[in-house]
Structure formats: structure tokens, C-alpha cells
Amino acid sequence: MYLTTDEINLGALLAQVQSPQYGGIASFLGVVRDHQDGRSVLRLEYSAYDSMAEAECGRIVREAESQWDCVIALKHRTGTLQIGDVAVAIVAASAHRDEAFAACRYVIEEVKRRVPIWKREIFVDGTVEWVGAGAGKQLGSGVVAGRRAES
């Protein structure tokens, strides 16, 4: 399962991929920050199309593992997240660092581009906005993006 409503445990993900043959392990954490476009964020609410998100995460992990000879651990959290909470975590383990960094980068970019997950920002001033829902436009691959959603 790639989605979870529980707190993400980086140590558990590391343990999942560590092995004597892997000399390079790269990780990425996407963390809830306290500001967006100069406004103060109180918390984020993530929701997902669970079945498709699981399928898409699986496709992305398999693509990375076949392209770079590595193993990947991936978790994305949904539900209500507070400032500082980890929303997404990726660990890529390979024989050498180049493959680990490349695979880790690939997975986070593809997760943001392809996995059906949405976040709603609750600002300190009480306003609530779906990220990207404003000026939605079509990109080349059929993926829709509004305002760029940074991790």
C-alpha cells in the first residue's frame, strides 16, 4: 500500500530497502510548510482516488526500478496534515549514488504529475482553497495543472 492515513515513518521505509548490495541510498521528504504565495498556511487536507493512486504509484515504482536497477520505497499520506508533517516519502536504494538520486527524483516528479491526489489549503486567515483548482489548464500529457503545487 502506497497511501496511508498514518504518520510516515522514514526509518521503516529505509529498513524496507536496505540490503548489503546497495551502497547508495537517497531519500526525499515532502513536508507541509507554513506558507504559500506569501500567505500563512494553517494545515493541508489531502484526498485521493485511492484505487487509481495505488495503481499509478505501483507503475511509477516499477518504472524507476527497471530503469535504474534500484529498489524504491514510497508512501504518500492522506487526510489532515499539520505544518511539519511528512506528506510524501521516497527512498531509493541502488549499488551507487547516481542511480539512487536519479530514481528518487524520477519518483517524486512522476508522483506529482500522475498520481490522483488533491490537497486543500486551509489558511490562517480562514480561507480554504483546492491547490491547482483555479486556472486549470491542460498540459501535453493530459495532466491538468493550475498553479504549480510545490512540495
Place this chain on the structure above:
Amino acid sequence: MTAVASTVTVRVLLFASYAELLGSDALELVLESPARVSDALARLRAFPGGERLPAKPLCALNLTQVEPDTLLGSGDELAILPPLSGG
């Protein structure tokens, strides 16, 4: 020639801002056969709030992204996906 079913019934899933627009996160559509994703979208636009859906929203049929001209089959799950913002 075997007889062709005259209608196609699909389950439509709406998420995030689109669920709010239409006031529902799941509904069933009965469309005249043959029906495409674009036909389902046209029907959704007739619902209150549906007129605010974008011209070409991202759509997934049975968990895979599809184009508007994709044919629908009875029992298909069609999801209309707002701009993705995971990560």
C-alpha cells in the same frame, strides 16, 4: 449481427473541487450506445454546477487516463479528475 445494447451505464466518480461543484462524489449515468467519455462529460455539464467543469478535464476509465473520444462500456468506472496536487 448480434443485437447491440441500446444503452451504456457507467459509474462516474468526482473528486475534490469537482465533487464540490456538482455536490456529489459518485453518480450513475445511462447513456445511449455507443457512448464516449465526451458524451458522459456533456451529460455532467447539464447537472447543476456541471457547467463549471473545464472544457477538457482529466479523465480516467477503470483506473487509466483516457482521452475524451474513448468508448464507454457498461459497468465502466469513469473518474473526472481535477488538477492533480499530490506531493
